[in-house]
Each structure stands twice: as structure tokens, then as C-alpha cells.
Amino acid sequence: MSIIILDIIYLIATVTFVIGLKMLGHPETAKRGNFIAAVGMILAIIGTIFLHDFEVASINYILIGASLFVGSLIGWLIAMKVEMTKMPELVSLFNGFGGASAMLIGLVEFGNNSGDAMQTSTVIAAIIIGSITFSGSLVAFGKLNGSLNDIRLPKYNLINNILFLGLVAFGVYIVMMGGNSALLIYLLLFASLIYGLLFVFPIGGADMPVVISLLNSLTGIAAAITGILYGNMVMLVGGILVGSAGLILTFVMCDAMNRSLSNVIFGAFGGDADVAGATKGKSGGSVKKTTASDSAILLNYASKVVIVPGYGLAVAQAQHVIHELELLLTEKGVDVSYAIHPVAGRMPGHMNVLLAESNVDYDKLIEMDDINPQFPNTDVVLVVGANDVVNPAAHNDPSSPIYGMPILDVENAKHIIVNKRSMNAGYAGIQNELFFNAKTSMLFGDAKSALTELVSELKNM
Numbered sequence: 026m027s028i029i030i031l032d033i034i035y036l037i038a039t040v041t042f043v044i045g046l047k048m049l050g051h052p053e054t055a056k057r058g059n060f061i062a063a064v065g066m067i068l069a070i071i072g073t074i075f076l077h078d079f080e081v082a083s084i085n086y087i088l089i090g091a092s093l094f095v096g097s098l099i100g101w102l103i104a105m106k107v108e109m110t111k112m113p114e115l116v117s118l119f120n121g122f123g124g125a126s127a128m129l130i131g132l133v134e135f136g137n138n139s140g141d142a143m144q145t146s147t148v149i150a151a152i153i154i155g156s157i158t159f160s161g162s163l164v165a166f167g168k169l170n171g172s173l174n175d176i177r178l179p180k181y182n183l184i185n186n187i188l189f190l191g192l193v194a195f196g197v198y199i200v201m202m203g204g205n206s207a208l209l210i211y212l213l214l215f216a217s218l219i220y221g222l223l224f225v226f227p228i229g230g231a232d233m234p235v236v237i238s239l240l241n242s243l244t245g246i247a248a249a250i251t252g253i254l255y256g257n258m259v260m261l262v263g264g265i266l267v268g269s270a271g272l273i274l275t276f277v278m279c280d281a282m283n284r285s286l287s288n289v290i291f292g293a294f295g296g297d298a299d300v301a302g303a304t305k306g307k308s309g310g311s312v313k314k315t316t317a318s319d320s321a322i323l324l325n326y327a328s329k330v331v332i333v334p335g336y337g338l339a340v341a342q343a344q345h346v347i348h349e350l351e352l353l354l355t356e357k358g359v360d361v362s363y364a365i366h367p368v369a370g371r372m373p374g375h376m377n378v379l380l381a382e383s384n385v386d387y388d389k390l391i392e393m394d395d396i397n398p399q400f401p402n403t404d405v406v407l408v409v410g411a412n413d414v415v416n417p418a419a420h421n422d423p424s425s426p427i428y429g430m431p432i433l434d435v436e437n438a439k440h441i442i443v444n445k446r447s448m449n450a451g452y453a454g455i456q457n458e459l460f461f462n463a464k465t466s467m468l469f470g471d472a473k474s475a476l477t478e479l480v481s482e483l484k485n486m
Contacts, residue, residue, distance in 0.1 A: 026075045034072035035259040041065025042263050046240055046270060052377060052387045069259045076236045112331065112378065113237060113371035117165040118241045124158025127151045127247030128214070134254055137212050141202055145252070149196040151250045155216045156244040160221030160463070168225070169371055176226040188220050201340065234368045234375075242271025245348045274373055281367035281393070281431060312448070315466035317475060320407075320442050321482035327404035327440075329360045331396065333433055335369055337410020337445060341472035344383040347409060350480050351385065357483075362389050364396040364406075364433050366414035393433055400437040408435060408443045408459075409472050416457045425455060441465040444475050 032189060041061050048058025074089060107115050131151030134144075167173030178184055195216065199209050228236055245267025252260030263473045277288050332351065338344060351361045369376045377390060391399075400406065404437065408415055411433075418425040435441055441464050448460065459465055468475055 031072050031076040034068050034076070034372055035257075038065035038069040038072075038259045039262045040070075042259075042266055046266055052381045052392035063397040066263075073257070079365055101340070111170070113233065113375065114166050114169045116237055116372055117162045117169060117240065119165065120237070120244045121159045121162030123249055124155045124162060124240075127155030127244075127251050128159055128217075130157075130251045130254065131155060132210070132214070135207075143202070145200045146196075147250055147254045149199055149248060149330065151254060152214055153192055153196060154243055154247045156214055156217030156249065157221040157224065158240055158247055160218045161225040161236075161243075162221075162240050164222055164225040164238060165233065168228075169233060178223070178227075179416075181223070181227050181238050185220070185223050188216070188223065192216055194218060234373050235275055237372045238271050238275040238278055239286075239351070240271075242268050242275060245269070246270055278368055278373060312460055312462075313466050315442065317468065317478035318482050320466070320468055321479050321486065323440055323442065324354060324359070324406055324407070324479070325357065325483060325486050327354075327359055329399075329403050330354055330407060331364050331400065331403050331435075331438070332403045333364045333366075333406060333408040333411045333415060333435060334380065335409060335411025335414065336371060336375075337412075337472050339370060339375065339379050340410065341474075343409070343476050344379050344385075345430035346473055346476040346480065348380070348383040348385050350476055350483070351389070353480060353483050362391050362396070362399075364393065364412070364435070365390050366393050366433050369411060369414050393431060397434045400434050403438040405440045405442060406438040408441065409476070412442065412445075412457055415459055416455070418455065418458050421458065427455065435459065436462055439464070442468055444468045444470070444472055448472060 042065055044063025045058040045060075045065065048054040048061065053390065070093070081148075087205065103115065126153065131148045135148050135152075164173060192213070195209075196212055199206070199213065202209070225236060245264045247264070249264025249268055252262070252264055275286065282376050332347065334344075334347070351363075354361050361378060363376075365376050367373070370379070380390060381387070413427060413430075413432075415433050415435045416425075416427060417432070417436050419427045419430040422428055436459060441459065441462065443460060443465055445460075445467065446469065460467060
């Protein structure tokens with residue numbers, strides 16, 4: 026009877042995963058969808074602990090309960106305290122934990138290995154994918170918080186490819202040997218962890234949204250493998266959903282950058298342009314500075330304004346101020362909207378989440394393909410903290426590493442105001458031609474301070 030009840034619980038949990046994932050596709054339903062999926066996961070966990078057909082000593086129930094409580098408490102505290110700018114780092118860290126779980130499960134189940142080739146293959150796959158995800162996610166975490174720079178060994182592509190093929194061959198060898206050697210398993214674990222490091226080390230910061238999606242997909246695949254290992258359908262379905270969603274998002278991000286996944290992995294964006302403190306563009310143009318007062322006048326008399334948010338907006342925690350600016354302009358009869366580039370920020374959907382936090386109307390968030398035709402009829406574009414996603418070099422400079430990448434065509438607007446703290450390069454490490462455009466005025470300063478001053482000036486008009 027308990028097995029039947031458990032199967033029903035698993036079915037309910039699976040349905041909640043599908044419904045939750047569907048609802049995550051729209052900001053208005055995302056919070057509710059996340060809650061529904063979480064409830065399904067809690068049901069699955071409770072059902073597995075109390076209704077699964079195995080004997081568990083009472084001390085194990087205590088350990089399981091304590092582990093669940095401590096883990097949930099730590100996760101809740103981290104999620105509640107994390108700043109929006111740190112959200113991509115948190116996602117990477119949680120991805121790493123998921124991979125580590127699959128890795129540890131593989132190691133534990135290796136000790137219970139009966140010598141069956143299918144079981145051994147599943148254990149090997151869990152260890153390899155889980156280890157790569159774990160170490161790779163830690164490197165991504167370090168890159169996102171600025172503690173790690175790009176590291177490229179000589180012939181790193183060749184080294185990585187040889188190591189990857191070696192891992193596959195080594196795994197096949199262990200399966201053929203019956204998977205009875207603990208030494209071989211730990212060697213495989215160590216080699217997989219090293220490959221995860223080398224896999225992410227050379228990938229440039231501009232490619233982090235793609236890397237995060239890919240690592241998220243690997244976490245799902247690892248979870249699906251552990252589902253196969255235990256014959257647990259809810260783990261299998263949940264892993265498949267996460268893995269497939271991550272892969273789809275990865276390819277969407279690649280399309281948004283006009284690059285293949287192999288190009289992201291094996292040919293990261295450069296960083297050769299030394300633009301820190303630059304005042305001259307390639308065309309010989311110069312930077313034109315502006316003030317909050319002059320910018321406010323321009324915005325006040327505009328009919329249509331488009332705001333382009335970027336990572337600098339998140340760093341300054343200025344999402345609430347920019348919403349106040351938007352409401353103020355709307356009250357003055359100005360048509361205001363936000364232009365959202367698919368890879369703006371440090372993770373997919375970063376700007377959508379950031380603006381949703383300040384209760385910006387979702388209908389005002391317009392995707393790149395829909396907003397680009399509107400720029401020629403836009404009076405003022407206000408770029409706040411964005412860089413590479415508005416760089417005309419993607420259209421104009423065949424030698425640029427971002428050449429061919431779809432961008433927001435803000436250069437076609439009548440007037441452009443760019444708010445940045447300095448002339449430093451963006452995450453791709455290249456000079457932005459937009460800053461030297463005759464229609465561009467640079468409003469230097471922290472986004473929160475600059476926008477607050479803009480709001481103050483507009484209120485006095």
C-alpha cells in the first residue's frame with residue numbers, strides 16, 4: 026500500500042515540476058510557479074523518507090532530519106541575504122552543490138556496486154558529470170565575484186580536448202574492468218575535477234551567461250543520472266526538466282550572441298583592447314560629458330524615452346531609483362520603456378529579475394528584436410551600466426571579437442545618454458564605439474547617485 030501511495034506522491038510531484046517550470050516563463054507567475062515546484066519537491070522528499078521500501082534505523086531519521094534542517098536553514102539565510110548583484114554567483118554556487126551531490130552519490134554507490142555494467146556506467150557518469158559541474162561552477166563563482174581572472178594555458182584547447190577524451194576512455198576502461206578498483210575511481214574523480222577547472226578557466230567574462238546555463242544543464246543531467254541509479258522516477262523527471270531547460274537556454278544565449286556553443290567554450294571573448302581611461306575612439310572622436318541638469322532637460326522635453334539597463338545598474342542597487350525616474354517621466358506624459366538584451370548582466374534574465382524587484386510593469390520590458398525598430402523614433406535613450414550589448418563595433422568592426430553579435434541599436438536614437446562610473450571596458454574587455462558617437466553624452470558617476478540627482482532635477486521642472 027505504501028508503494029502505491031509513494032507512486033501517487035511522485036506523480037503529483039512530477040506534475041508540480043512541469044507546472045512550475047511552465048509558470049517560471051513569465052514574471053507575473055514565476056513566484057507562484059517556484060512555490061508550486063518547491064511544494065512538489067517537499068512532498069517527494071517526505072514520501073521518499075517515510076514510504077520508500079527500505080529499513081532505516083531511528084538514528085538515521087535523526088541524521089536525515091538534522092541534515093535537512095541545517096541545509097534548508099543555510100540555503101534560506103543565503104537566499105534572503107544575497108544582493109541582486111550577487112545572484113549570478115549564488116546560482117553558480119548552487120549549481121556546484123548539485124553537481125557535488127551527484128558526485129558524492131556516485132562515490133557512495135560505487136561501494137555498493139554489484140559489478141553490473143549498467144550500474145557501473147551510471148556511477149561513472151554521475152562521478153564525471155557531477156565533478157565537472159562542481160569544480161567548473163566554483164571557477165564560475167570566482168570569476169563572477171572578481172576573485173579569479175581568465176587563465177589560459179598554452180594550447181589550452183588541445184589540453185582540454187585530450188583530457189576530456191581521456192576521461193571518457195578511462196571511464197570505459199573502468200566499466201570493462203568491472204568497476205572494482207577504488208583507486209581507479211578516485212583517480213577518475215580527481216581527473217574530472219581538474220577538467221572542470223580547466224574547462225571554465227579560459228572562458229571570458231562576457232560568456233558567463235552561457236556558462237551558467239550550461240552548468241545548470243549539467244546539474245540537471247547529473248540529477249537525472251542519479252534518478253536512473255536509484256530507479257527514482259521523480260529524480261529522473263526533475264533532472265531531465267532542468268537539463269533540457271538549461272540546454273535550451275544555453276542555445277538561446279548563444280543565438281543572442283551570434284556564436285556557437287563550441288565557439289563560446291573554445292574561443293572566449295578577448296580582452297586585448299586597453300581602454301581604461303581612454304578618451305579617443307577608433308574614428309578619432311572624443312567623449313562629450315554631460316550633467317544631471319542637462320540630462321534632465323533632455324528627458325523632460327522628450328516624447329519617447331528608452332532605458333537600457335545593464336550590470337552597472339545592479340551593482341549600484343539603483344533599480345528602485347530608475348523605477349521612480351520612469352514613473353516621474355510617465356507622469357509628465359513621456360512614453361517610457363525598457364530595452365532588454367538577452368545576455369545583459371551576469372546571468373540569463375538578470376535584468377528582468379532586477380527590474381521586477383522594483384515592481385516595474387512587465388509590459389514595459391521589451392526584448393531586443395521588438396525594441397530595435399523603435400530606436401529611430403526614440404528621442405532619448407538612457408543607458409545605465411550597459412556596455413557590450415550596445416557596442417556598435419558588433420556591426421561596424423570586423424576585427425572586433427563581438428562582431429556579428431546582435432546588439433541593441435541605440436545608436437539609431439536621436440539622443441543618447443550613457444551613465445557609467447568610468448571609461449573602463451565592459452566584461453568583454455573591448456572599447457565601446459558608442460561612447461564616441463556625436464549623439465552620445467556621458468553622465469559619469471555611480472548609477473544610484475546619478476539617477477537620484479536626475480530625479481531631483483526633474484521634480485523641480
